Amino acid sequence: MIRINVTSVFVDDQAKALAFYTEKLGFTKKTDVPAGEARWLTVVSPADPDGVELLLEPDGHPAAGPFKEALVADGIPFTQFAVDDVHAEVERLKGLGVQFTQDATDFGPVVTAVLDDTCGNLIQIATMK
Amino acid sequence: MDADADLYKAIGDATRRTILDELTDRDGQTLFELCGRLTVKHGLASSRQAVSQHLAVLEQAGLVHTRRQGRYKFHHVDTSPLRSIVDRWHIDREEPNP
Numbered sequence: 001m002i003r004i005n006v007t008s009v010f011v012d013d014q015a016k017a018l019a020f021y022t023e024k025l026g027f028t029k030k031t032d033v034p035a036g037e038a039r040w041l042t043v044v045s046p047a048d049p050d051g052v053e054l055l056l057e058p059d060g061h062p063a064a065g066p067f068k069e070a071l072v073a074d075g076i077p078f079t080q081f082a083v084d085d086v087h088a089e090v091e092r093l094k095g096l097g098v099q100f101t102q103d104a105t106d107f108g109p110v111v112t113a114v115l116d117d118t119c120g121n122l123i124q125i126a127t128m129k
Numbered sequence: 130m131d132a133d134a135d136l137y138k139a140i141g142d143a144t145r146r147t148i149l150d151e152l153t154d155r156d157g158q159t160l161f162e163l164c165g166r167l168t169v170k171h172g173l174a175s176s177r178q179a180v181s182q183h184l185a186v187l188e189q190a191g192l193v194h195t196r197r198q199g200r201y202k203f204h205h206v207d208t209s210p211l212r213s214i215v216d217r218w219h220i221d222r223e224e225p226n227p
Contacts, residue, residue: 105166107165
């Protein structure tokens with residue numbers, strides 16, 4: 001049966017991305033091996049260390065930059081992560097200096113917010129009610 | 130020539146009035162947030178492109194201003210052009226009950 005084991009975000013700097021995704025968002029490093037000019041660098045949720053890995057993938061391809069800029073300008077998040085309580089998480093992350101383009105907003109069955117990952121992406125955090 | 134044509138055209142559309150409602154509810158939204166509110170709160174299935182065009186009409190009428198903050202673009206409501214409506218057709222103050 002097919003299943004998702006890795007998904008990725010394009011980051012402009014892998015070391016900076018690792019710092020943000022671990023120190024601010026709270027992921028833990030899973031795999032870090034040299035791969036050509038870059039690293040095969042993944043993080044996982046501490047709640048699910050054997051679950052889906054997030055690959056912090058270099059955005060060096062010339063198409064990646066304009067693509068990311070266009071999404072960010074319109075406030076469109078690249079991917080979504082689940083949190084237990086969006087409102088509390090927004091407060092916690094703002095305390096760490098994280099910028100949001102959309103504060104916690106109630107959309108009926110789900111509460112979402114959108115943050116800047118400092119690596120060129122907007123990320124949505126969500127809590128299903 | 131009616132100088133307010135852009136204004137009346139802008140508020141003559143139900144989706145655009147809803148966009149103004151949502152920006153009044155929370156000022157300074159990205160296109161993404163506005164589209165989410167229209168879809169989830171109002172059941173409007175407008176495409177991002179369509180919402181973007183509605184925003185352009187509202188901006189043309191001076192009812193919405195866009196602001197670039199870093200790499201993000203936010204939309205802000207400005208209701209001051211609506212004042213021209215009551216300037217043109219005055220609303221009499223209601224008489225107090227005797």
